[in-house]
Amino acid sequence: MVDLGPRGRAAFALAFFGAQLALVATAAGRPERAFGFQMFPESTVVTQRLYREVGRPGGPTRRVHAPGGAWRARDAAGKPRDFSWADRVRFYRINRFDETAFASYGAPAHRYRVRAALDDVAAHLEGDAETRRLVVELDFRINGRKQPTETYASAPR
Amino acid sequence: MSARAPGEGAPAGGDEIAPSARRGGRAAREGAPAGGGGGALGGLGRWLREEGETYVLGLTRLGFGLLLLSASMTLFREARRGFFRDHFHLSFLPEALLPSAPVYRALLGAHLLLALWVVAGWRARPALGLASLVGLYLLLCDRLEYHNNRYALYCYAFLLSFAPCDRAFALGAPRDPSARRGPLWAQRLVQAQASLVYLASSLTKLADPDWRGGVMLGDRAARFLERRRLGWPVDPFLEWFAQPHVASPFSKLVIATELFLALGLWAPRARAVALWVGLFFHVTIEVTQQVQLFSYTTLTVYLLFAAPATRERALEVPPARAKLGERLRLLDWLARFEVRPAAEGAPLAAVDRDGRRATGFGAFVVLCRALPLLFPLWLPLAALERARALARRPA
Secondary structure (H helix, E strand, C coil), rough: CCCCHHHHHHHHHHHHHHHHHHHHHHHHHCCCCCCCCCCCCCCCEEEEEEEEECCCCCCCEEECHHHEEEEEEECCCCCCEECCCCCCCCCCCCCCCCCCEEECCHHHHHHHHHHHHHHHHHHHCCCCEEEEEEEEEEEEEECCEECCCEEECCCCC | CCCCCCCCCCCCCHHHHHHHHHHHHHHHHHHHCCCCHHHHHHHHHHHHHCCCCCCHHHHHHHHHHHHHHHHHHHHHHHHHHHHHHHHHCCCCCCCCHHCCCHHHHHHHHHHHHHHHHHHHCCCCHHHHHHHHHHHHHHHHHHHHHHHHHHHHEEEEHHHCCCCCCCCCCCCCCCCCHHHHHEEEEHHHHHHHHHHHHHHHHHHHHHHHHHCCCHHHHHHHHHHHHHHHHCCCCCHHHHHHHHHHHHHHHHHHHHHHHHHHHHHCCCCCCCCCHHHHHHHHHHHHHHHHHCCHHHHHHHHHHHHHHCCEEEEEEEEEECCCHHHHHHHHHHCCCCCCEEEEEECCCCCEEEECCCEEEEEEEHHHHHHHHCCCCCCCCHHHHHHHHHHHHHEEEEE
């Protein structure tokens, strides 16, 4: 292991804590406030619901609830197949639907994760010829206060 | 636990302390050359050149080895759900810098192996540095599994690898206390990192009206009770705590406690109290919130706030109390006491580092301050002893 001399020690300490302070100061810009040591930033619970927009390409669509994040859809050959959000999303904080769960690291982190997951799941629905878009509704309760319902949709398929 | 300021000299009256105590203790720290002049620059110079006993550093390294092992187990548990890139994932790094499945598995294995080396004390410092870098890389790869407690663990471990933490509790460690002396600058950085964590945590809470006002803390207690019931005494406490008129002053107390810990751990007069408050603070958090490794990591760092010296106190054990003396020696994890025989019929006595000799209740208070397992008793007993002393003082 390198044993630093006094100048090296001072330079190392300056560089390390300079970086630490920069990360702490910019933590609010990251959804989960990573590297900021902000312990227990919020008390947030969330109820999320998953919907599919189904319809023919180019035609009108209707929104269908996918209870528990699971649904059945036909493939291109007309054969029914089962699909689940959890097949693609293993991270348990964002794969529970229609129940109230703790939003780890607060609403911004949960929102960021779900929005990224929406596009990812929609892009990996091989065999689902019906679903045009996935839609998630989020009902947050932040520090005990109910928030307006937020709706996010994936990119169209 | 014992605590002394960095570079603080031994107090007067140490003549009653055994010569070997001075060898391993005061003399160990006196080897630090002067930093040149007073003031901030002088202080900086002293910090860069400070030397002392590294016994407690070795114990802290052992603790961090066990924490890294625990982190390894968690990483393997997470990996059992499948390789993170085979499913939805988020990363702090660009995709091109993410590992393939075989490389990921190799990194998990390396993390485990390095943690075992840290525990054994074999090539402990490079192992500690590499384990922290591997851990940080894995943390950056899988953003969904980012946790403050893991980031803090790797920051501490990385800094600790620059300290001579391989001279005690390690394979091939020297037995001679004088060979355990080493530079303490990196130890001070680990301590500074602890203060930074407290400061960042407390200042962001202070800036948040929901935190200051107790809204967040009260709701968190209520939500915790909704999810999990732990029975008496935790549940009744949380029910009481969730009430706004209780949560509001408690929030302010939490912020004040974190600020006190950030600064008080560095003040020689306040340090032992800060350690005691911090111990209860983290035990309370762990019991009510279960924050994975964070409490254990912080309490392990607390060891570094003990004076970098050994055997500065003495325990005088009469033949009739030899068994008790042996048990107390086993509890002396930080090597604070030199155990020496007392005359037949003499009481068991503890000699504090200022030379003050105490017997009976006073001796027990000295033991409570220096032995980690008894430390939770120290503050109330010390307050009681002080009150009794004041009551005995003639008007």
